[in-house]
Amino acid sequence: MTKEQFLEAMNFRHACKVFDETKKISNDDLNFILEIGRKSPSSFGMEPWKFLVIQNQELKEKVKPACWNQAQITSCSDLVIVLAKIEDLKVETGIPEKRFARRPMPQEKRDFYVNLYASHLKETLSSDKNIYEWTARQTYIAAGNMMTAAAGIGIDSCPIEGFEKEKLEAILELDTTKYQVALVLPFGYRLNEQSEQLRLDFNEVVEFVK
Numbered sequence: 183m184t185k186e187q188f189l190e191a192m193n194f195r196h197a198c199k200v201f202d203e204t205k206k207i208s209n210d211d212l213n214f215i216l217e218i219g220r221k222s223p224s225s226f227g228m229e230p231w232k233f234l235v236i237q238n239q240e241l242k243e244k245v246k247p248a249c250w251n252q253a254q255i256t257s258c259s260d261l262v263i264v265l266a267k268i269e270d271l272k273v274e275t276g277i278p279e280k281r282f283a284r285r286p287m288p289q290e291k292r293d294f295y296v297n298l299y300a301s302h303l304k305e306t307l308s309s310d311k312n313i314y315e316w317t318a319r320q321t322y323i324a325a326g327n328m329m330t331a332a333a334g335i336g337i338d339s340c341p342i343e344g345f346e347k348e349k350l351e352a353i354l355e356l357d358t359t360k361y362q363v364a365l366v367l368p369f370g371y372r373l374n375e376q377s378e379q380l381r382l383d384f385n386e387v388v389e390f391v392k
């Protein structure tokens with residue numbers, strides 16, 4: 183990909199407010215977007231996310247009131263609910279060790295990594311709330327990658343934080359000891375022309391430290 187093509191995707195992407203309900207994303211394109219999410223980086227390689235894909239219109243209608251009744255929820259082609267993992271991050275589940283063990287290494291080294299993980303993240307792992315704050319942050323990296331990837335193939339999106347978390351989790355019947363909602367991310371095709379991209383000047387957001 184050239185720099186121009188990447189910039190083109192960044193210029194194409196905007197927070198789409200209404201999608202064209204008559205246009206559906208192909209399975210191939212949707213899987214491409216989700217695959218880009220899957221390949222995103224995560225702290226200690228824990229991959230603390232899950233992407234729930236809602237295509238059922240009735241369920242979208244049910245979800246909408248918990249998302250400030252935003253039009254994107256029901257007009258999109260595919261509604262991705264980005265979930266942050268909770269339980270799997272806990273050392274005692276053995277999952278962190280399993281993640282480390284994906285790379286071949288002697289048990290001694292595996293123990294070293296698990297201890298490093300447990301000690302570095304002591305405060306983070308001390309409550310579900312702290313785990314959520316840590317894992318939800320990481321899901322935003324996957325979400326950003328998915329939005330850019332989608333834009334690269336002419337698909338629109340809108341990151342949505344405007345939702346009532348507990349209400350939405352109840353509608354989705356989530357076991358919140360395992361997963362909690364981090365972000366709502368609809369994908370589809372724009373109905374209206376995109377809004378003007380407003381950004382601060384380069385020099386206002388970038389500082390080269392001397």
Ligand SMILES: Cc1cc2nc3c(=O)[nH]c(=O)nc-3n(C[C@H](O)[C@H](O)[C@H](O)COP(=O)(O)O)c2cc1C
Pocket residue numbers: 195196197198199252340341342343344345377379380
């Ligand atoms: C974390 C986050 C939450 C957002 N929540 C909403 C939302 O609930 N509804 C909405 O229409 N846009 C939402 N946006 C979109 C922003 O308003 C939008 O990205 C910003 O105004 C810049 O506009 P642009 O993305 O079209 O360039 C959100 C963006 C981010 C990053």
